[in-house]
Amino acid sequence: MTKSLVTVIIPTYNRLEELTELMESLTRQTYKQFEIIIVNDAGEDVSIVQDLYSELTIMIVQVPENQGHVHARNVGINHAKGEFILLLDDDDLIVSSHLETMVREIDGYDFVFSDVEIVDYEKKNGVRTPINRFPFAYNWDRKSMRIFSTFVPSGTLYRREIHSVIGEFDVNMKHYWDWDFFLRVEAQYKIKKVPIAGVLYEFSQAGNNASKNQESMRIHLDRLSLKHGLGNLPTKNFFLLLKEPAIKERQSETKIVWDGQPFISRFFNHRKIK
Incomplete structure (x- = not known):
């Protein structure tokens, strides 16, 4: 049987x-039928990944001028050949069974997303080592997702044909492109959440994760609200929002599959040799 x-x-x-x-x-994925499109948004040269991981099918698309991560994802979509698309941020990780799980779970659905573990790291000799981790797992329904999104796009698998109907990611949303995409998909397609934390999502209370910038988030949240008729939504600190009773009530059980060991890349050994 041919795999998708x-x-x-x-x-x-x-x-x-x-x-x-x-x-x-x-490289550790048990499901092997995939291609990788890395869209370099006018950053440092990343071509070394093709040499270090030559067994992977990797295309690197260079964007000549930095236009942001949403535009970069759209560039990737336009180069995709797969029946399915899997989204990943460059600082996130997935466990070895994740692709296989998601391909299995999408049967009968159009769009599947999973629970994640939110991980805070410290770097030791260039290797990220976890210092704090907790599951991000919540029940969802149409009403609750219009109040506070518990959708994490990293690790999400969906049918590429969706874009031919609803279009690309909205570059005007920036911080809330993922919430906007989810609401647009949910209005027309069958969605499923997989209760397995197969994605390791980098998000610390310190650092430069874009979604921590409260001031720049307000204008994009207002745009999102106007677009989808969501009303007045708060831009509170993410970690404070998770402590609110209405959000805590949505918490759900999930399966933890990561053993907590860091992912030591070949780049680490490459630098040691040099």
Whole structure:
């Protein structure tokens, strides 16, 4: 039986060490029928990943001028050949069974997303080592997802044909492109959440994750609300929002599958040899 091709789309910008760790996690996948499209958003050269991970089918698309991660994902979509698309951020990781799980779970559906573990790392000699981790697992329905999104796009698998109907990711949303995409898909397609935390989502209370910038988020949240008629939504600190009773009530059980070991990339050993 022929397995469906999955296109893994990864926008990147000056995160070579993290990107090589992601490549390491992709070499370990039990499902092998996938291609990788890395969209380099005018950042540092990342071509070394093709040499270090030559067994992977990797296309690197260079964007001549930095236009942001949403535009970069759209570039990736336009190069995709797979029946399915899997989204990944360049600083996130997936466990070895994730692709196989998601391809299995999408049978009868159009769009599947999983629970994740939110991980805070510290770097030791260029290798990210977890210092804190907790599951991000929530029940969802149409009403609740219009109040607070518990959708994490990394690791999400969906049918590429969706874009031919609803279009590309909306570059005007920036911080909320994923929430916007989810609402647009949910209005027309069958969605399923997989209660397995197969994605390791980098998000610390310190650092430069774009979604921590509260001031720049307000304008995009207002745009999202106007587009979907969501009303007045708060831009509170993410970790404070998770403590609110209405959000805590949505928490659900999930399966933890990561053993907690860091993903030591071939880039780490390459630098040691040099």
